[in-house]
Each structure stands twice: as C-alpha cells, then as structure tokens.
Amino acid sequence: MVKMQPYVKMWYDYLEEGKIMGLKCKKCGAYEFPPVPVCNSCSGTDLEWVEMKGTGKLISFSIMQLMDKVQVKYGRRYIGQVQLTEGPAFTATLEDFDLNKREELYDRLPADVNLGIMQFDGFKFVSFKLKD
Ligand SMILES: [Zn+2]
Structure with a gap:
C-alpha cells in the first residue's frame, strides 16, 4: 500500500468523487496542479482547493x-x-x-x-x- 501525504490523498479522494481539483494560492492567485503545499509563484503556503x-x-x-x-x-x-x-x-x-x-x-x-x-x-x- 502506498503511503500518501494528506494533500495527495485528498486529490485522489476528489478524483474518486469525480472532481478534478487543484490548489489556488490565496495570496497571488496562482494555481498548483497537481497540488503541492507551497505556491511556486510566491512561496505562499495559504492555498485553497478549487475545482479546475x-x-x-x-x-x-x-x-x-x-x-x-x-x-x-x-x-x-x-x-x-x-x-x-x-x-x-x-x-x-x-x-x-x-x-x-x-x-x-x-x-x-x-x-x-x-x-x-x-x-x-x-x-x-x-x-x-x-x-x-
Ligand atoms: Zn502565490
């Protein structure tokens, strides 16, 4: 069994529900897909799940x-x-x-x-x- 980080597991759980989700940075608005916990544009760590x-x-x-x-x-x-x-x-x-x-x-x-x-x-x- 593969051990997943929580946000990776959430991504797969959303896929099981039929939802393709990404993370959106609340600071600069950039999207991370597949999700990673730190914004690649501004290094912000406050990201929210959004449907792509x-x-x-x-x-x-x-x-x-x-x-x-x-x-x-x-x-x-x-x-x-x-x-x-x-x-x-x-x-x-x-x-x-x-x-x-x-x-x-x-x-x-x-x-x-x-x-x-x-x-x-x-x-x-x-x-x-x-x-x-
Ligand atoms: Zn950002």
Missing part, C-alpha cells in the same frame, strides 16, 4: 511503451503535456486517439482538450481527450 475548469491545450506528446505488468492491459499509449486554462502544465494520458495517427495529432498541436478521469490499477488518474 477541466480544459487546456495539448502542447506536446510522445508514445510510451509500458514495460511492466500494466502493459498487459494498456501496452502503448500517448502521454502528453497539457497546459491547463488556469496556467499549470502537467503530463497525462491521452484517451481515445489512434496510435497510428500520430502525424495527424502533431499537426493539430496545440490542440484543445478536455480533462477526464481514468481508472488505472486501483486508482483514478487525470487523463484528457481531444475536443472535437
């Missing part, structure tokens, strides 16, 4: 070949860098896009995306899908 808009832009991607037991279920998949509407960028899995169409995906960059929640080995993770 769930939108952003895919700015880069690669195809990852998983080489552990997870591969049995997922094998190869896209991993992308998403710049959220609120500012932070994070890395996540792209769902529902053909692995053989990577040049089409490249041509669409920066592509508008919606965040989603993906079940993965007993945890829920933030993923994303392309907007139509």
Whole structure:
C-alpha cells in the first residue's frame, strides 16, 4: 500500500468523487496542479482547493511503451503535456486517439482538450481527450 501525504490523498479522494481539483494560492492567485503545499509563484503556503475548469491545450506528446505488468492491459499509449486554462502544465494520458495517427495529432498541436478521469490499477488518474 502506498503511503500518501494528506494533500495527495485528498486529490485522489476528489478524483474518486469525480472532481478534478487543484490548489489556488490565496495570496497571488496562482494555481498548483497537481497540488503541492507551497505556491511556486510566491512561496505562499495559504492555498485553497478549487475545482479546475477541466480544459487546456495539448502542447506536446510522445508514445510510451509500458514495460511492466500494466502493459498487459494498456501496452502503448500517448502521454502528453497539457497546459491547463488556469496556467499549470502537467503530463497525462491521452484517451481515445489512434496510435497510428500520430502525424495527424502533431499537426493539430496545440490542440484543445478536455480533462477526464481514468481508472488505472486501483486508482483514478487525470487523463484528457481531444475536443472535437
Ligand atoms: Zn502565490
């Protein structure tokens, strides 16, 4: 069993409830996503949980070949860098896009995306899908 810091556990608990949450600095208004307890913009430590808009832009991607037991279920998949509407960028899995169409995906960059929640080995993770 993985031992999580309290704010990390809260993040996963929110995902179980279907909510994609981040932390917002009360001092300068910057967002931290995934959540960290200290603001990267002003070093403030007074942050509050806020629901993220769930939108952003895919700015880069690669195809990852998983080489552990997870591969049995997922094998190869896209991993992308998403710049959220609120500012932070994070890395996540792209769902529902053909692995053989990577040049089409490249041509669409920066592509508008919606965040989603993906079940993965007993945890829920933030993923994303392309907007139509
Ligand atoms: Zn701040």
